Amino acid sequence: MSDLISLTLAEAREALTAKEVSSRELTSAFIQAIEAARPLNAFITETAEKALLMADASDKRRAAGNVGALEGLPLAIKDLFCTNGTRTTAASKILGNFVPPYESTVTQNLWSAGAVMLGKTNMDEFAMGSSNETSAFGPVFNPWRSRGSNTNLVPGGSSGGSSAAVAADLCLAATGTDTGGSIRQPAAVTGTVGLKPTYGRCSRYGIVAFASSLDQAGPMAKTVKDAAILLTSMASIDPRDSTSAETAVPDYEKLMAGSIRGLRVGIPKEYRLDGMSTDITALWDKGGRWLKDQGAEIFEVSLPHTKYALPTYYIVAPAEASSNLARYDGVRFGYRASNPHDITDLYERSRGEGFGAEVQRRILIGTYVLSAGYYDAYYSRAQKLRTLIKRDFEQAFEKCDVLLTPSTPGAAFGIGAKTSDPLEMYLQDVFTVTVNLAGLPGISIPGGLTADGLPLGLQLIGKAFDEGTLLRAAAAVETAADFKAKPAKWWTA
Amino acid sequence: MSRTIKGQSGEWEIVIGMEVHAQVLSRAKLFSGASTEFGAEPNSQVSFVDAGMPGMLPVINEKCIEQAVRTGLGLKAKINRRSIFDRKNYFYPDLPSGYQISQYKDPIVGEGEVTIDLKDGESIKVGIERLHLEQDAGKSLHDQSPDNSFVDLNRAGVALMEIVTKPHMRSSEEAAAFLRKLRAIVRYLGTCDGNMDEGSMRADVNVSVCRPGGYEEFRKTGSFKSLGIRCEIKNVNSMRFIAQAVEYEARRQVDLLEEGGTVRQETRLFDARLGETRSMRGKEEAHDYRYFPDPDLLPLELEQDWIDSIAQSLPELPDEKRARFIAQGLSPYDASVLVAERELADFYEDLAKGVDAKAAVNWLNNEILGRLNRDGLSIAQIPVPAAANNAIIQMVADGTISGKIAKDLLDIVWAEGGDPREVVDKRGLRQVTDTGAIDAAIEKVIAANPAKVEEIKLKPKLAGWFVGQVMKETGGKASPAAVNAALKIRLNLPDEG
Structure with missing residues (x-):
């Protein structure tokens, strides 16, 4: 059965079409793999029973000739997507027992296309983190370890459960969400592909909000093609989300095919940081050569406001989060402190006991930057910088079609290595937050391994709603990188 | 009711501004499809959006926008083609999301004007500062159980228009006249039912006092320094209470100032039972609402053509109708x-x-x-x-x-x-103008009252008595004019001089 779980989404789709395997067989293989991989802690909620029901229903539909775009394909869902009747926690104690009576648009799109849900993946609490260590359900371990080491590493975050599940063959692909890098950074450190689409491409309806103007759902997969297939089904025009784009969804699988001859690739000079590891700079240079070898034009571009991106992000995102998370007050749903003596006590203890330390830190920052007397100095200036950062990209895209950067400043690090210094943790997103602030699509593709044998990713950034070109460039990188490495399955031992 | 109030040390002027919350007449709430009907079972008209469930998003109800624009046009106000919804953040059990979606810096309607007609025939213009749209909160019920408070979210998310006036009212009479006029306008427009009993129209009244001349100075220069420190009186929900609240508050401020005290800028609550206002919270205790643009909603942009089509559909408003009647x-x-x-x-x-x-x-x-x-x-x-x-x-x-x-x-x-x-x-109520019938009745009355006939020759004023008798005889159906004429001939009465 182990060959079934190592299939790509596209390969599994072919196998199902050719009736070489049923959705039930495929799903069962993943259920077994998930059970065997419990030491990774990639899932908060496994939904084996539901998965088999969905697989059987899919097999019936297929027998009846009714085949959706993702018919019978088992997926893992980040626990930030509300799933009707299945517990949705956002990896927080405050939503520990929350069972939504509604389905997010993105997951509904997947089920409507015939996909099967294997379970809800672990993540940083409310998607706040870059290592999956802020989860109230414990950290996720990266399936990858340094060569010859038994040290557990982080799978990135916040979509760390999804990245680990894809890397460890616990699903064909998974959904993630990306507010500052939460799809691309975990993809990079687990040797998988992670795509953050243009803001507004996937509906936010039914996704537990972190920072509304930045949050965007996207696919996490084994290959660029799988990401394209998944995005085609995840994306939609949704009247229930006012920020959802009214742009028709193309077939990304078709758009990604073809040569990149003549593609103009910009290398933003401001992304070359002091003290960057040679592993990263070497890979970045290699990425440029790969694209050039396939006929692309490579040249340097400037994004002058890049250095303001992280500070801007850490004002805008916490500000929105402080307001978005106000609804978790112990009054209507979720965790409520016992025996409150008045309403203030109910609020303070429910939130104090229900939220973890990182979430509390961000609520405090967000509340502060929006406060009277500080709004102009922080929030208002951050909005202006955001406009400038957006303009940087617009100007760069007058000259080029995609930008090439590293995905992260380094490879996966050890559990606990960065938890004592939030600023160092926040630096994980230095190459990815700019893309969220500008609302653009970005993708991380595995580029190679470090000297220690850990995966590294390259990021491509595209024009708004030009995921087609972005995927085509990503496929070119993927082909040249020829990344075939897999983590040793130490957890099954 | 005058525009001044007498104190120990002389006259003081009263200056009043108002903030009126008017519930938008619409079937659905401002950002959800839940019903707005009044009086339903508690929590029976609550969508997932209204309840602030995780991942739920607001979607603007176009009807509410149309009603706000219609009201703005009725107030002869500037319609802002671009407006922004902001979040007003505070914790309260009947505010499910922990923020109210409102409009702060960029409201949908800007400056306008309402003319009010006073009893003495004078009419004055009250400037409108702005009108913005916002969500109503739910209702906390504290009297249902000794141990628990309950929350009813039926009202949560219902669209309100907050209409803010300039401080252009000078007496409790003017304040009440303004609110009556505003209510008439929104009722004519069909944008609010104006029902104060059900709370679909509620007013907060700002009152200050200043020495004579201060108001005129303010109107000339626009400087609020010419006016006194104001207090905001909340919860004034009938026309009668407005007069009471203004009178009480103005008197309180004058007494305070004359004792050498200062008026504190604060929010006061009107107690309808005692007919007085009392302090709720001072300026320093005011909430920090941390307003910021709601990232779930794009800026609201209106087409001029759409605004024009609403303008063309406006009914005749009270002022125009009044002019026509005159x-x-x-x-x-x-x-x-x-x-x-x-x-x-x-x-x-x-x-x-x-x-x-x-x-x-x-x-x-x-x-x-x-x-x-x-x-x-x-x-x-x-x-x-x-x-x-x-x-x-x-x-x-x-x-x-x-x-x-x-x-x-x-x-x-x-x-x-x-x-x-x-x-x-x-019923044969037709007026009798048939002279035959009237003459017959006259003859009957003359025959029955010979003495009176003699008397009338000397006292022609007795004719009225005869008219009454004849009318009675005809059951009130005779035309009084015809009876008069016939009597005059029959009794040979002189023309009245």
Whole structure:
């Protein structure tokens, strides 16, 4: 059965079409793999029973000739997507027992296309983190370890459960969400592909909000093609989300095919940081050569406001989060402190006991930057910088079609290595937050391994709603990188 | 009620501004499809959005936007083609999301104006500062159980228009007149039912006092420094309470200032039971609402064509209607009374069709309003439709019935219903102008009262007595004019000089 779980989404789709395997067989293989991989802690909620029901229903539909775009394909869902009747926690104690009576648009799109849900993946609490260590359900371990080491590493975050599940063959692909890098950074450190689409491409309806103007759902997969297939089904025009784009969804699988001859690739000079590891700079240079070898034009571009991106992000995102998370007050749903003596006590203890330390830190920052007397100095200036950062990209895209950067400043690090210094943790997103602030699509593709044998990713950034070109460039990188490495399955031992 | 208030040390001027919350008339809430109907079972009209469930997003209800624009146009105000929804953050159990979606820096409607007509015939203009849209909160119920508070979210998310005036009112009378006028305008427009009992219109009143001349200085320079420190009085939810609250608060401030104290800028609560205001919270205890643009909603952009089409669909508003009524011959006072309620004005227009305007308004004032008042009915509940009343007025005008019979006829159809013309025919109420019948009645009266006939030759003023007797003889149906003329001939009376 182990060959079934190592299939790509596209390969599994072919196998199902050719009736070489049923959705039930495929799903069962993943259920077994998930059970065997419990030491990774990639899932908060496994939904084996539901998965088999969905697989059987899919097999019936297929027998009846009714085949959706993702018919019978088992997926893992980040626990930030509300799933009707299945517990949705956002990896927080405050939503520990929350069972939504509604389905997010993105997951509904997947089920409507015939996909099967294997379970809800672990993540940083409310998607706040870059290592999956802020989860109230414990950290996720990266399936990858340094060569010859038994040290557990982080799978990135916040979509760390999804990245680990894809890397460890616990699903064909998974959904993630990306507010500052939460799809691309975990993809990079687990040797998988992670795509953050243009803001507004996937509906936010039914996704537990972190920072509304930045949050965007996207696919996490084994290959660029799988990401394209998944995005085609995840994306939609949704009247229930006012920020959802009214742009028709193309077939990304078709758009990604073809040569990149003549593609103009910009290398933003401001992304070359002091003290960057040679592993990263070497890979970045290699990425440029790969694209050039396939006929692309490579040249340097400037994004002058890049250095303001992280500070801007850490004002805008916490500000929105402080307001978005106000609804978790112990009054209507979720965790409520016992025996409150008045309403203030109910609020303070429910939130104090229900939220973890990182979430509390961000609520405090967000509340502060929006406060009277500080709004102009922080929030208002951050909005202006955001406009400038957006303009940087617009100007760069007058000259080029995609930008090439590293995905992260380094490879996966050890559990606990960065938890004592939030600023160092926040630096994980230095190459990815700019893309969220500008609302653009970005993708991380595995580029190679470090000297220690850990995966590294390259990021491509595209024009708004030009995921087609972005995927085509990503496929070119993927082909040249020829990344075939897999983590040793130490957890099954 | 005057614009000044007397203190120990002299006169003080009262200055008033208002913030009115008017519930938008719409079937669905501002950002969800849940119903807005009043009086439903608690928590039966709550969508996932209204309850602030995780991942739920607001979607603007276009009807509410249209109503706000319609109201703005009715207030002769500037419609802002780009406006922004902001979040006003605070914790309260009946505020499910922990923030209220409102409009802060960029409201949908800017400056406008309302003209109010005062009793003495003077009219003044009250400037409108802005109108913005916001969500209503739910309702906390503290009196249902000794141990628990309950929350009803039916109202949570219902659209409100907050209408803010400039401090252009100078007395409790003007404040009440403004609110009445505003209510008339939104009712004419159909954008708010103006029902203060059900809370669909609520007012917060800002009151300050200053020395004479301060207000004029403020109007000249626009400087608020010329005015006194204001207090905001919340929870004033009837016309009567507005007058009470203003009077009480102005007096309190004058007394305070004259004792050498200073007025603290604060929010005060009006206690309708005690007829007084008391401090709720000072400026320093005011919430920090941390307003910021709601990232779930894009800026609201309106097409000029759409605004124009709404402008073209506006009904005739009270001021225009009043001017038209005056042009038709009504007194300014009568016209003002009529236009205060759209239903009354509409009734009047049906009533006055094809008859003299003055006769119609007199009939309305003297006969209809009295009977409505007696029976505790509103104009909408009147048992005799306007057309039937119109028929009665016409019958008086063409001499078919007398004025006296007209009143009796109204009583009959008021109590029993029916077509007035048929009732006149069936009951023989038609005015008698047949001289034969009148002459017969005169002869009868003369025959029965020979002494009076002798008397009248000396005292022609007794003619009135004869007219009354003849009228009685004809059962009130005789035309008084015809009786007069016939008597004059029969008794050979001189022309009155």
